[in-house]
Amino acid sequence: MPCAACHGPDGNATLPGMPSLAGQPVFFTHWQLIKFRDGRRKDPGMSPFAANLSDADMADLAAYYATLPPRGRPQAVDATKAAAGQRLAAANYCTSCHRPDLSGQQQVPRLAGQDLEYLLRLLRAYKAQTAADLDGTMTMAVQPLSEADIENLAHYIAGLAPTP
Numbered sequence: 001m002p003c004a005a006c007h008g009p010d011g012n013a014t015l016p017g018m019p020s021l022a023g024q025p026v027f028f029t030h031w032q033l034i035k036f037r038d039g040r041r042k043d044p045g046m047s048p049f050a051a052n053l054s055d056a057d058m059a060d061l062a063a064y065y066a067t068l069p070p071r072g073r074p075q076a077v078d079a080t081k082a083a084a085g086q087r088l089a090a091a092n093y094c095t096s097c098h099r100p101d102l103s104g105q106q107q108v109p110r111l112a113g114q115d116l117e118y119l120l121r122l123l124r125a126y127k128a129q130t131a132a133d134l135d136g137t138m139t140m141a142v143q144p145l146s147e148a149d150i151e152n153l154a155h156y157i158a159g160l161a162p163t164p
């Protein structure tokens, strides 16, 4: 599988803007692959690699990435923004779906230590209602947020060390 070229040999991506897959809940990865294959979620880099996956391939890939240990990556996190983001994550119930350590569950992704650029891109897309949201809950969750809130949250999340 050519997935490693972009997402890292151990599922921890190092390219800026590229999401890590290590330690993602099985359901989450499986659903995202289905969305890419169906064309509901589109990305010029990613979509071709999901186009020909069978259901069994997707189940195997999702199970594989869930077993890999997630690692944080060196990122330029702003401490003041991160502190504000921590308060916002509690006040906006991010932690009730994504769990208090932001390790994710079921169809809800792990966020802790994810790439800063990627987090900003996705949060802005949910806010603009252009992200291919699985069930609409994420789009709803970000509507009250300002651009400054989104930046604060992304800095908090990116700097949070992933727990196993």
Ligand code: HEC
Pocket: 001, 002, 003, 004, 005, 006, 007, 017, 018, 019, 020, 021, 029, 032, 033, 042, 043, 045, 046, 049, 050, 061, 109, 121
């Ligand atoms: C050419 C680079 C490239 C390759 C190869 C690639 N991907 Fe991706 N993948 C991406 C990009 C870029 C994104 C983010 C797309 C976006 O911003 O919506 C992504 C997103 C994903 C996501 C969603 C992650 C998240 O946190 O939402 C999953 C799951 C995924 N890829 C799995 C795979 C698998 C499995 C393979 C191999 C079969 C693979 N990718 C191959 C570039 C790639």
Ligand code: HEC
Pocket: 019, 089, 092, 093, 094, 095, 096, 097, 098, 107, 108, 109, 110, 111, 119, 122, 123, 131, 132, 133, 134, 135, 137, 138, 141, 142, 153
């Ligand atoms: C009601 C449950 C719920 C709440 C509350 C919630 N999320 Fe989510 N979040 C989800 C689900 C489900 C997804 C996957 C959606 C999809 O398929 O695109 C997601 C996806 C994301 C993603 C994309 C990650 C990736 O790897 O693709 C980010 C970033 C994110 N949430 C951040 C947040 C933040 C920040 C908050 C608080 C403002 C929040 N979420 C509140 C359920 C929730």
